[in-house]
Amino acid sequence: MRSSATTIAVDDHTLAATVAAPATRMPGLLFVHGWNGSQKRDLLRAREIAQLGCICLTFDMRGHGDLECLQGDTTREHNLHDVLAAYDRLAAHPEVDTSSIAVVGSSYGGYLACILTSLRRVRWLALRVPALYRDADWDTPKGSLDRGDLDRYRAQVVPPEDNRALSACAAFGGDVLMVESQFDHLVPHPTIVSYMGAFRRARSMTYRMIEGADHGLTSVAHRRAYSGLLTHWVTEMVFGARRRRGGDDVDSVVIG
Template sequence: MTLLHEEPVRFQVEGEQVVGLLHLPTGERPAQGWPALLMLHGFTGHKSGEHRLHTLFARQMAARGMVALRFDFRGYGDSQGDFADVTPARQLADVQAAAGWLRAHPDTDPQRLSLLGHSLGGLLAAQSAPDVAPHRLLLWSPALPDYFLQHLPGGQLPAGVQDLGGWPLGRPFLEGVLRLNPLKAARGWGGVAAVMHGDADESCPPAWGEQYAQALGPGTELALIEDAGHTFDNLAHLQTLYDLSRRFLLGESLAAELPATPRK
């Protein structure tokens, strides 16, 4: 395997600091630069992911010659901003800024930037794909706006901030996320994509992953990982997720490894 180097990253979005970590291979740099991967975490998450889901995968990809950037959205993790002020529009601006930063890095090939999102990060990845124009798009257990209907007390938008287990969830976030249409954005993108979803996911039903795969087009790879939950919290599930994801991002065929999934 190619050795790797890791370094902290800071860039500004609308006057606030975004904090991330960049994973760089240390082998001989290709003439056109390394391919790159931008990773988006989920709702109330952080750049490392549940049980270091993103950290470990970023290291795997860097060891195989792909630069990986994982970062905290504003209002999350180590980045500046308040969670009460988070909106999907602000998060999409963060995605655009991070993609621009990564494409401008002297060690990356700007034409080969792939985008990976988990849960809400998957929703945001699909929503931003037409604008970011990734080389490849990979969704892990992607959410749909319907996920957030559970946070509408009495079916109504809250008047102000509600306490979500210590997270100050603001009304503007809920208003914004319910207006998004990531499936429509996915249909309008038309690039190379894959969806990985646990078939025992109780947070984001596997049917949502199937909807994304259908919206992304007939060439989209879809893997329903048997007995896996929303965060793939089992070592065997993680190994399957990482193996399939790595093969997809490196342009290798998954046909022999994917379970047969009927398409409607």
């Protein structure tokens, strides 16, 4: 396995990114971090999964990492452009199988990952505590959104047709992993219900709750638990599908 630093050009900015890759052509896996996060934590998981035989790309969205100074002006539109640019960079890698791309999104990154599935080809989608936002105020700086309004919105079950991200989920036909934190004050259970109810066409749905965990997985034990869940799911879904290559993978395994 090897990893190398790279950059992603988007609009007038340069995003820092890292590619972790095995020696041969393999499935691609894109990690999308959450708001106020970075590629740092994702990179640890990416290196583990790359050792299994997957080309992984982590990156810092605008407003994070080297471009944290832009956070005050960064909108969801900006970050969606970042995610699209990162996906295109991964898909352009000469060793990536473009028919076998997985996306892993956490919190805000999970929200953007869902929208990504309506704009690019994604076969597997792993979501950890995906956040949810109203479609309104799309071009308002993300950090300026009304927190109280967000809390009220997330406390209700939202139908797919009323939300862009959920509408994308309703059209998604691949395999899904949904991971919830038991004590999440930012993404409450009704938001998870909204997402799970939206995946009407998913080939498979795997749900797991990490008991005792908070939104950011501040406990080392909870971070390890999530890493284990993700690695297990990727092994079953991504590499299981490659073992079954030649079919349509309609027998995709659901863990548990």
